[in-house]
Amino acid sequence: VSVPVRRLVVLGVAAAAALAVLAQPALPDTAPIAPSSDLPWTNPLHQSPIELLMSQIASQIAGKQVSVRCEGMTDWTSLVARSGGDPTAELGYVGVQYQNGELVSLSPYAELAGEKVCLPLQNFAAATAKPTKCRSAAFETVTVSTKKRVRITTKKVVGGKSRLVSTWVTRLVPSQIARIGNYGPPGPCFATTPRVQDVSTNFWTNYDAYATAMLTLAHESIHLSGVVGLSRPTGDLGDPLAEVKAQCWGMQWIPYVAEQLGDTPDDAQAIAEYTWQVIYPRYKTLGSGQYWSAACVPGGPLDLHPGQPWP
Ligand SMILES: [Zn+2]
Secondary structure (H helix, E strand, O other): OHHHHHHHHHHHHHHHHHHHHHOOOOOOOOOOOOOOOOOOOOOOOOOOHHHHHHHHHHHHHHOOOOEEEEEOHHHHHHHHHHOOOOOOOOOEEEEEEEEOOEEEEEEEEEEEEHHHHHHHHHHHHHOOOOOOEEEEEEEEEEEEEEEEEEEEEEEEEEOOEEEEEEEEEEEEEEEEEEEEEEEEEEEEOOOOOOOOOOOOHHHHHHHHHHHHHHHHHHHHHHHHOOOOEEOOOOOOEEOOOHHHHHHHHHHHOHHHHHHHOOOOHHHHHHHHHHHHHHHHHHHHOHHHHOOOOOOOOOOOOOOOOOOOOOO
């Protein structure tokens, strides 16, 4: 007798768990760091709250203890120029040294462009309402009174004769109109559901900046794990696919990055989806195409978790 009962109990728990998943309320955004007016690159020891948080994220992605350093415009310009790069185009790098074609030194930290990577991520992390979210409009039908000119015809007797007389009068008449009512709760703005609030050109410019900054952090984290290479006119060193892997694998880490910055899983996935649809295709030509690969597709050889939502 006890066996069927136990089985029933187990079934009951399973059913309750399934229901709980379906009825999950919208999770609130969290702020893993406090809002601050300090710029992320002003701590001389590179221990600002956002640098520490980004270092934790990078360590998780790299699979070992690493860190990141945010640099202000002056330092960034001289650092990148010294290594022969373009300070306005580069967003981050990891220092490497080769000797006789062999990797002899891999930096344990990534250097990041402070204004384009660290500052957007600091603002994102400190926000309790994530700036990549917006509210959906709920339309409602309401009855309002509107003025309408109406013609009324009355019968009048003039001089013993009956006549119909028409006059125009203004009356208030009820009419139904559709209007935007209360906004729904904030949700992923890059989604299939149309969302209208705050969706200005400026909103999407900022959205792009947040997604780019998250991609850069994840991209450099892949390099920190040891996926590095240098392409030179005299011959490539290291992994010739290092940039393709850093970009493709980095993109797939975006949901993790966004969640660590306090975003909810649905919006974190939406930012990754945006990156895949809008940002990734740009790299077909950007940077001489060295970041882009046709192999970076769901189910392809660079898919980190086949069968799961892409990217
Ligand atoms: Zn790279």
